[in-house]
Amino acid sequence: MNEKFLPLLATIAVFVAIFVIGGLLYNNFMSTQVLGDILADNAFIITAAFGTTFVILSGGIDLSIGSMIGFVGVVIANLDLAGWHPLLAAALMLGFGFLFGALQGLIIDICDIQPFIVTLAGLFLLRGACFMINLDSVPIQNGFVGWFSGLGIPLPGGGVLRSSAIVMLLALAGGIVIAHFTRFGANVYAIGGDRTSATLMGVPVRRTTVGIYALGGFYSALGGVIYAFYTSSGYPLAGSGAELTAIASVVLGGTMLTGGVGMVAGTLFGGMILGLIATIIIFNGTLNGAWIMIVSGVLLFVFIVLQRSLVGSLRMRGAA
Amino acid sequence: MAQDAPQGRRFESPRASFDASGPKKPGDGDEVGGTCLEQTIVTARIEMLGVSKAFPGVRALDGVDFRVEAGEVHALMGENGAGKSTLIKIMTGAVQGDAGEIRLDGQTVRIGSTGDAQALGIGTVYQEVNLVPTMSVTKNMTLLRQPKRFGLIDWREARRRARQRLERLNIASQIDVERPLGSYSVAVQQLVAIARALEDDTRVLVLDEPTASLDANETALLFGIVRDLKARGIAIVFITHFIDQVYAIADRISVLRNGRRVGSAPTSELPPLQLIPMMLGRELETTERRAASESSAIHGEPILVAEGVGRRRVMAPFDLTLRPGEVVGLSGLLGSGRTEVAKLVFGAIKRDSGKLTIAGAEVKSASPARSLHLGVAYCPEDRKAEGLFAELSVRENIILGLQTKRGWLRRLSFDAQQALAEAMIEALGIATPDADKPVGQLSGGNQQKVVLARALTSDPRILILDEPTRGIDVGAHAEIVALIRKLCAEGLALLVASSELDELVAVSDRIAVLRDRRKVGEIEERAIDRQTIIDTIAGART
Structure with missing residues (x-):
């Protein structure tokens, strides 16, 4: 058994454990119906988190995700008003997300500024742009959106794998291929593991950095498209704080914030864990919603401590 | 020559x-x-x-x-x-x-x-293993030239190539190419780096x-x-x-x-x-030995005794004593262990063997903070990286060491800080318009004096100077040497590590000679001259 799968297995084990706990607490909890709902409800944020996984793997951070989700929704809704087909608008926004991310990556690398600040600027910029366009929620009228969000593959046991979840799983497949089966992906791991070494080994750091943030922008725009189609609207406040949830999903998924270690597949389960916790607490009905954040916080904390010790044991052996 | x-x-x-x-x-x-x-x-x-x-x-x-x-x-x-x-x-x-x-x-x-x-x-293997420890051996060995199949990386083939490369050094059997590189010893990592650099x-x-x-x-x-x-x-x-x-x-x-x-x-x-x-090489100026009368201040029991102090892979165990009013020089080539000895004595590198006694008390677990309390001060080799906060003012830099010793609760008043800084600027002749100028804007020689000033504010009994004259001009060089002599005349014990033989000849009462991370000899006052040091480093005398 390869030790690189350990964090992923830990994440899956936690996911299963929480699912079982939910099943013990409530009847009907352990069903494909609940699973399908969690997948569909969290698809937008998990999709965006796939992009964040690349950014964090490279040792960076992307805070512009939530604003991108909101901005994409608002623009699609307004283009819908102008008579655009939603798919065309979505394609436009995916391109925009890619370019916006690339621009952030370019600034980060050329000016050698911390990604935190650059993407924080991106966060303000895009959120501000949302409010410039609209102050209120704008419904998307085109019948395609309603038809699309109604699509789904029935699961055994009465659940449905909704279209948003399907798009998310396709995005996951793409992410896995990019991360593990392309040179770009290998370069991301190299830069995150040891930037100096990667440079000396000849990794094209600038091109890769631009690519990483472009990918991050693309995935968050895709998250925005999913959200807009799922809710059939564009709302300027949509996705507020989503960047932090995405980062939490990535970390719970076993990716190290220091970069170089982690897997895209882990992020799916990390995001699902957060979704499960929310669902369990909502199922209870009497518990305050604040408990969602408290439990998520505790879990995140435990995970980071676990990771720290895991990496500690890895580094100790090689240290001089 | x-x-x-x-x-x-x-x-x-x-x-x-x-x-x-x-x-x-x-x-x-x-x-x-x-x-x-x-x-x-x-x-x-x-x-x-x-x-x-x-x-x-x-x-x-x-x-x-x-x-x-x-x-x-x-x-x-x-x-x-x-x-x-x-x-x-x-x-x-x-x-x-x-x-x-x-x-x-x-x-x-x-x-x-x-x-x-x-x-x-032309293949290169750098000093520090320049591979990525978090990646597997295969990933490290094939980065940027992974074999592809249908446009995607063929990992089976990549693993085969990695093993093949290791086989050139006959080390393939000892290494699992799937494991992260960081899980192997530095030696193995070094071999992997060589295997990577080697092409047909x-x-x-x-x-x-x-x-x-x-x-x-x-x-x-x-x-x-x-x-x-x-x-x-x-x-x-x-x-x-x-x-x-x-x-x-x-x-x-x-x-x-x-x-x-x-x-x-x-x-x-x-x-x-x-x-x-x-x-x-040889500097042009001829240096004069310190007159014997000046070093008559050496007296009494040793204030610092190191017995068999060392650390595996860093420095072989060595003995060293230091008396009040004495300057002990540390000589050796670059990488011979000068800085390591200084840091081991100061506690900036933890020793894993030996006994260290400062002022009669055994130091069980040495640390910079503990050493400061015992009256040991250290001026590091690399001023910019380890010695100074370039953005902070001269005054703040001077106060820092003292604040460490006092603890953060007992903060010095601004007036006291200012008075102390000005006294030091005066005493060491630091050329700065005022005490609030950021240290980074001073010349190398004056920066070094600020490092010294900081060490001195804590009123040390033992002062360790690592390359005190590195990168400063000739005039400032002479001033620092004069300062070292003055300090030791006041009864301070000094340990001076330097790559410049003439400087050590000029100030030292005794010189410990290091080679290849090992103390290879000690030269007594009478015998100190350039040639003796060179002979000792070369192993002609011990």
């Missing part, structure tokens, strides 16, 4: 005869083996002619000629700032020279990037301090592989600070100093006694 003459002549000749002899086919160097008689007529594997490089304010290389034969291990020696790393960087494409020519097997080549160098068959067509392999963090067994393993590569006709450039290793493995030695090549000779013709003066 007459070191320049004979080697210089030997080296000028190949250039003159080079064109007459005509370029030979690549690959025929294998028969040469590096015998020095033939080398004036054969084509070198790699030859650098008149290479110069200037960085802003520094002339790093000045018309350096350097040639390495096929199947030769060529040691490149020199102290800090000699130009070794610049020369290597030019050879490996990391830096472009301002002037000069590089010939590989007789062909003039342009090495514009590290990629160019790799394509030409590698002609030149540069090993930049590959043994810096290896122990004796690991070094032996590495040398076995180096000999193997040598037998295959690869030209090996070997950079190290360990004199013994040079004599163990190198066929030839070239010495750089201040950006010029000062000599080059077969190892057998260049014993350490000649090599070391070549590396150290």
